[in-house]
Structure formats: structure tokens, C-alpha cells
Amino acid sequence: MACGGFVCSKFTLCALNILYVVVSLMLIAGAAWGKWVDLVSSFRVVAAIIAVGVFLFLVAMMGLCGAMKHHQVLLFFYMFILLLLFIVQFSVSCASLAINNEQQKSLLEIGWNKSETLRSKLQTSLDCCNFAEVNYNTSCEAQCHSAHNCESCSVKILAYADDVLHFVGGTGLFFSFTEILGVWLTYRYRNLKDPRLNPRAFL
Structure with missing residues (x-):
């Protein structure tokens, strides 16, 4: 009665929610460490990773509290948020795995043209010049x-981009299935009776 059902x-x-808490803390700590050792120079990237980590932590704590107390409202909102996360993460993961080299190059060129600071840092760190074709008549810090x-630089960036996109896509796809598992478990758990309560009670 206990292990097969409610308990x-x-x-x-x-x-499952403890796993999410650990992942969220790793995201926050990893982003903070990357900024501390100057591995990641962009403050926006660090802030975005920390924001995702904090959001995941709050969602996991909501699920943990709801599971411990069998709180119907918390479990409902937790299930709803997890379902939305699954849809978004599954879509992004599939897009990351399906993107081809030409699409990667187009997206990277848009980012290259938008930020002069990033362009300068990439040219210095990767020891490359310009994006598509090297022009020795222009200034370059490499x-x-x-x-x-x-x-x-497109040659060197694309060599890493494909591996990164496949890693991100694969990892995201794996975690998206844990989220749909969480939705199913929450739905099942919400509709189970607590054996410690009056058997005639609805929940």
C-alpha cells in the first residue's frame, strides 16, 4: 500500500526536485566561478545563466514543498510550470540538434556584427581576423x-559551435524528458489519497 502508491x-x-535543486545550484555556482576567473567575459551571459538557475531553484522548491505537504495548489502550479518548461526546452533542444552549418554561420554572423567588444575578444583569443574572409587592410588585434x-574567425568558431549545439541540444532533450516525468508524477500524486487521513476523505 505504501511504496506502490502514495509514499x-x-x-x-x-x-526529482532535489536533482533540480542540485542542477540549479551548479548553474549559479558555475556562472559565478566563470565570471570570477574571467572565463566568461560577458556580464549578460552570466546574469542570464544565474537567472535560469534561480528560476529552476524556485520551481524545484515549489515542487519539493508541494510534495512534502501534499499541497494541491502548489502541486497544480508546479505541474503547469513544468509543462511549459518542457514545451520550451524540447523545442529549443530539437532546434539546436537540427540546425545546419549554413544556419549556424548566419546566426553567428548576426552576433558578430552586433558587438564590437565581443568581436575584438574573439579575434584575440582565437587568433583570427574578420568573420568570413581575412582582410589585411583592416585593423585586427590578433x-x-x-x-x-x-x-x-568563422572557420574557428564553427569548429566549436557544432559540438556545443549538439551537447546543449542533447542535454536539454534529456532534461526535458525528466520534466514530463515530473508532470506525470505530480498529476498522479495529486489524485492519490494520503493513507494517514480519514479513508472517507476525498484527498
Whole structure:
């Protein structure tokens, strides 16, 4: 009666939310560490990762409290938020896995043209010049520019972009299925009777 129903669902849901708490803390700590050691230079990127981590932490705490107390309202909103997260994350993951090299290049070029600071840092760190074609008549901060043996930055960026997109897409796809599992568990758990209560009570 216990492990097969109410108690089993309760502790499985708690374990799933503890996993989300750990992932959220890793996101926050990883972003803060990356900024501290200057691995990630963009403050917007760090702030976005921390915001995602905080949001995931709050959702996980909502699910954990709802599971521990069998709170119908908290569980309903938790289930609704998880369902929305699943739809968004599944769509983004599939898009990351399906994007081809030409689409990657177009998106990267848009980002390249928007930020001069990012462009300068990429040219210095990757030792490359310009995006599509190297032009030695323009200024470039890369060391290879003076020796006239530079590669275009698109070549070097695309070598990493494909692996990164496949890693992000695969990881996101995995976690999206844990979210739909969470939705199913929450729905099932909400409709189970607590064996400690009056058997004639609805919930």
C-alpha cells in the first residue's frame, strides 16, 4: 500500500526536485566561478545563466514543498510550470540538434556584427581576423595579423559551435524528458489519497 502508491510517488517526486535543486545550484555556482576567473567575459551571459538557475531553484522548491505537504495548489502550479518548461526546452533542444552549418554561420554572423567588444575578444583569443574572409587592410588585434597567416574567425568558431549545439541540444532533450516525468508524477500524486487521513476523505 505504501511504496506502490502514495509514499512511493511522494519520495520519487522529492528526489526529482532535489536533482533540480542540485542542477540549479551548479548553474549559479558555475556562472559565478566563470565570471570570477574571467572565463566568461560577458556580464549578460552570466546574469542570464544565474537567472535560469534561480528560476529552476524556485520551481524545484515549489515542487519539493508541494510534495512534502501534499499541497494541491502548489502541486497544480508546479505541474503547469513544468509543462511549459518542457514545451520550451524540447523545442529549443530539437532546434539546436537540427540546425545546419549554413544556419549556424548566419546566426553567428548576426552576433558578430552586433558587438564590437565581443568581436575584438574573439579575434584575440582565437587568433583570427574578420568573420568570413581575412582582410589585411583592416585593423585586427590578433597576433597572426602582422605575420599575414590568419584564418577567418568563422572557420574557428564553427569548429566549436557544432559540438556545443549538439551537447546543449542533447542535454536539454534529456532534461526535458525528466520534466514530463515530473508532470506525470505530480498529476498522479495529486489524485492519490494520503493513507494517514480519514479513508472517507476525498484527498
